[in-house]
Amino acid sequence: MTALGLGIVGLGMALPPHARALADLRDQIHVVAAWSPSAERRQAAAAAYALPEAASLDALLADPAVEAILVLTPPHVHAELAERAFAAGKHVLVEKPLDVSLERAAAMVAQAAAAGSILGVVLQxxxxxxxxxxxxMLRAGELGTIQAASCTVPWWRDQAYYDAPGRGTRARDGGGVLMTQAIHALDVFRALTGGVARVAASARTTALHRMECEDHVAATMTLTGGGIASLVASTATFPGYPEEIRLIGTRGVATLSGGALHIAGLDGQSFELAVAAPSGGGAEPMAFSHEAHRALLLDFAQAVRAHRNPLVDGVEALRTQRLIEAILAAAASGAWQDVPPD
Structure with a gap:
C-alpha cells in the first residue's frame, strides 16, 4: 500500500497517542504537515514528534500531497474544519464527537458522502x-440472545481538569461526561447490543465539580432487540475505576472491563482475555496504550486506499451521538425518549 499523505490539524491533548501510533505506521501513513493556531504547540509538536509544520491551515488544505486530514481540535470546530477539508478534496478522520451540534454532525456525514470522501471518527x-x-463471538451466537446489559463508567476527574477553558461546556465540548468520556463505552455498548430503542434518564452536576454540564448520569434503556439495559456514567467517582460493559445472554455472560474480556458460559466453560497495557480513563485521561489508535489509523488508511468505510465511520459515530442526545433529552424532560433511527 502506498503511504497515505496525512495533514494534522490541532496539536493539543489528543495528539500524543496519535503521534506515537503514526510513528509505528510510518510505512503506511506519511505525515506531510501539522498545524495549530498556537505557534508554541506547533514548535512543541515538531520538537517532540518531528512533525513538519504547515505554514497555515490554508496551505495545508491546498497541499496536493495531503490526501487526508486528522482533526484533533476541540469539538466545536470539527464541522467547520471537515467542511473545508471535503471542499478541498480531502478525506477526514476526526476526534470524537463528530461535532457539538447533532445537526452539524449529520451535515458532516452528508457532506462526506456528497464529496465522495471517507469520514472516520476516533472512537478507538x-x-x-x-x-x-x-x-x-456475538456474531457466531456464542452468547445466545442478549436478554439484558449494563454499561458502567465510574471515572474520576478533579476540579483542575474542568478548570481548563471551555472544558465541560456545551459550547466547546458538546456536554459533560456523556459526550467527552462515556461516549467511548456507549459506542462499544451500542455496537455490541445492536442499539437502543428507548431511554429514561437522570443527569446531575454533583457537588464535587464546578462545571456547566453533567458529571453523573443514570439511565434505563430498552434495546432494539427487546432486552433491558442500564447505564451509569460519572467523572465524580473517586478515585476512578475501569469502565465495564456486561451482556447477559441465553448461553452465558460476557464482561468487558477496562479492555479485558471474561466469558462465563452456562455450560460451565469460561474464557478470559487479559489486557496487556493500561486502558486509562479511570482517573488519568491519557494513561493508555496507543495500540487501539494504531489499529484505527491503519484501518482508516486502508479504507481510503480501498475506498470503503472504516470500522467507525461517520454514520456509526452519528448513531452513538444520537443515543447520547436522547439520554440528555430524557434527563431534561423526565420522560422516556425514543432514540431516532437512521
Missing part, C-alpha cells in the same frame, strides 16, 4: 482486541 475502543473478540 472499538479497535481493542477484547471488543473485536466479543463482537465475533
Amino acid at each position: 475502543h472499538r479497535y481493542r482486541e477484547a471488543t473485536r473478540t466479543l463482537q465475533a
